[in-house]
Amino acid sequence: MSWRKDQGRAERGYHHGNLKEALLQAALDLISKKGPAGFTFADAARMAGVSPAAPYRHFRDRDELIASIAQRGFEQFESLLTQAWDDGRPDTVTAFERVGKAYLAFAREEPAFYSAMFESGLPPDANPTLMAASERAFAIIRAAAERLAALAPPGMPRPPAMMMALHIWSMSHGVASLFGRGDAARRKLPMSPEELLEAEVLIYLRGLGFATDRRPGTGTADEKPAGERSGPWGKAK
Amino acid sequence: MSWRKDQGRAERGYHHGNLKEALLQAALDLISKKGPAGFTFADAARMAGVSPAAPYRHFRDRDELIASIAQRGFEQFESLLTQAWDDGRPDTVTAFERVGKAYLAFAREEPAFYSAMFESGLPPDANPTLMAASERAFAIIRAAAERLAALAPPGMPRPPAMMMALHIWSMSHGVASLFGRGDAARRKLPMSPEELLEAEVLIYLRGLGFATDRRPGTGTADEKPAGERSGPWGKAK
DNA sequence: AGCTCATGTGAACGGCTTTTACATGAGCCG
DNA sequence: CGGCTCATGTAAAAGCCGTTCACATGAGCT
Numbered sequence: 098m099s100w101r102k103d104q105g106r107a108e109r110g111y112h113h114g115n116l117k118e119a120l121l122q123a124a125l126d127l128i129s130k131k132g133p134a135g136f137t138f139a140d141a142a143r144m145a146g147v148s149p150a151a152p153y154r155h156f157r158d159r160d161e162l163i164a165s166i167a168q169r170g171f172e173q174f175e176s177l178l179t180q181a182w183d184d185g186r187p188d189t190v191t192a193f194e195r196v197g198k199a200y201l202a203f204a205r206e207e208p209a210f211y212s213a214m215f216e217s218g219l220p221p222d223a224n225p226t227l228m229a230a231s232e233r234a235f236a237i238i239r240a241a242a243e244r245l246a247a248l249a250p251p252g253m254p255r256p257p258a259m260m261m262a263l264h265i266w267s268m269s270h271g272v273a274s275l276f277g278r279g280d281a282a283r284r285k286l287p288m289s290p291e292e293l294l295e296a297e298v299l300i301y302l303r304g305l306g307f308a309t310d311r312r313p314g315t316g317t318a319d320e321k322p323a324g325e326r327s328g329p330w331g332k333a334k
Numbered sequence: 335m336s337w338r339k340d341q342g343r344a345e346r347g348y349h350h351g352n353l354k355e356a357l358l359q360a361a362l363d364l365i366s367k368k369g370p371a372g373f374t375f376a377d378a379a380r381m382a383g384v385s386p387a388a389p390y391r392h393f394r395d396r397d398e399l400i401a402s403i404a405q406r407g408f409e410q411f412e413s414l415l416t417q418a419w420d421d422g423r424p425d426t427v428t429a430f431e432r433v434g435k436a437y438l439a440f441a442r443e444e445p446a447f448y449s450a451m452f453e454s455g456l457p458p459d460a461n462p463t464l465m466a467a468s469e470r471a472f473a474i475i476r477a478a479a480e481r482l483a484a485l486a487p488p489g490m491p492r493p494p495a496m497m498m499a500l501h502i503w504s505m506s507h508g509v510a511s512l513f514g515r516g517d518a519a520r521r522k523l524p525m526s527p528e529e530l531l532e533a534e535v536l537i538y539l540r541g542l543g544f545a546t547d548r549r550p551g552t553g554t555a556d557e558k559p560a561g562e563r564s565g566p567w568g569k570a571k
Numbered sequence: 572a573g574c575t576c577a578t579g580t581g582a583a584c585g586g587c588t589t590t591t592a593c594a595t596g597a598g599c600c601g
Numbered sequence: 602c603g604g605c606t607c608a609t610g611t612a613a614a615a616g617c618c619g620t621t622c623a624c625a626t627g628a629g630c631t
Binding site for chain 2: 608609610611612613
Binding site for chain 1: 577
């Protein structure tokens with residue numbers, strides 16, 4: 098990691114040279130430490146070593162900075178989900194679960210992005226480009242659901258892919274926002290959020306008629322020791 | 335609705351007489367209008383007709399006011415869920431779904447409470463009595479899950495009730511916080527949040543092996559026209 | 572060299588939170 | 602009823618923030 102002009106502090110002429118980027122970085126730091134509410138425009142400026150008025154050359158106001166972060170967040174999120182989905186390899190169900198885990202991993206490892214994206218209280222409709230980014234990310238989940246729906250067992254009516262996608266999203270978001278971030282501020286659990294979500298998704302998929310032991314499908318098969326794994330939960334009493 | 339001293343405005347001696355209550359009311363109004371972030375201590379004071387310093391006689395600081403609201407929210411929430419659960423009448427599955435709907439109804443009809451409870455960014459561990467209230471509310475869901483788990487079909491291993499409860503909670507919270515509040519600020523959906531959640535829960539329960547057509551059980555039976563209702567979703571394409 | 576315009580500064584306004592010293596009067600005690 | 606006391610409210614002030622505006626600087630172009 099290295100900015101053009103060394104952290105922005107030290108010697109630095111009248112012009113910063115990289116202020117916009119420095120502000121975004123600072124804001125990310127601050128949000129991850131104190132939440133999107135505690136984040137302060139002035140603090141970010143201070144951290145970048147400029148006067149409190151300087152940021153206004155790059156962002157209309159505080160909200161626009163947060164929206165910019167949310168925007169980037171959705172882009173990284175989309176890329177992460179795309180990678181996790183990996184076009185359904187090695188088999189659809191496995192890939193699908195990987196997407197769920199990626200969702201949680203993002204919420205855990207990038208709490209600042211996640212907060213900006215989902216907990217900043219910005220009206221989504223006010224910002225078309227932001228909403229577009231959000232929809233591109235959701236489209237990954239939706240595409241995965243589409244593929245999964247196509248595999249639905251013949252006996253049953255096909256579940257609408259859009260609905261499945263919304264279900265998965267709500268489960269992921271629910272788990273992430275109730276139990277997701279480790280640091281502070283979350284409830285205690287008898288299991289990890291990842292396990293919780295995995296079980297939830299597996300049960301849900303089973304409810305749709307999918308075989309969830311991962312034997313069928315494209316079977317690239319590194320079967321887990323299929324021992325007594327008869328249900329999607331561990332040995333919890 | 336009528337306070338003791340008429341709105342707090344009008345004629346009113348040096349002492350308000352009911353300030354604490356008036357502040358809580360004002361805060362509820364403000365939060366529901368502008369979100370927990372936009373809410374201002376000074377505004378609440380103004381609305382109650384007192385000086386900006388007066389609230390400090392009743393709340394240590396702004397956060398404590400919000401925590402008080404969250405506290406009340408959890409109490410109302412608990413009461414609502416208890417009522418919806420109605421001790422599992424007329425049958426467990428029906429009552430269970432009613433709890434899900436009550437959850438959403440609360441989020442929709444009491445957005446201020448809901449925000450204070452789940453989106454205020456307060457550390458839950460910092461406030462023991464608040465966490466206790468939250469746990470009492472969750473206990474209702476947990477108790478319902480317990481009863482449901484006991485009914486699990488004999489063929490399969492019993493799902494842990496705690497896990498089921500957490501699953502249901504995460505689904506409800508996910509749907510509520512992504513799509514829950516109608517006014518502003520939410521995404522568009524091909525179906526109502528209520529339908530979305532109902533389908534999600536039904537599919538999930540089916541995944542656990544429950545018959546979800548509501549024919550078995552205590553069968554107090556006001557069967558819906560069981561026509562072509564072969565899956566938990568409507569005619570969505 | 573000189574011009575121009577994007578970018579940063581300083582000072583100022585109004586608003587918010589919180590603290591402190593002081594005012595008021597409700598409730599009690601004699 | 603008179604007076605005391607203490608919870609409750611006020612005024613003023615300090616310190617922070619967001620935001621704006623007139624002004625300074627200097628990077629890049631001609």
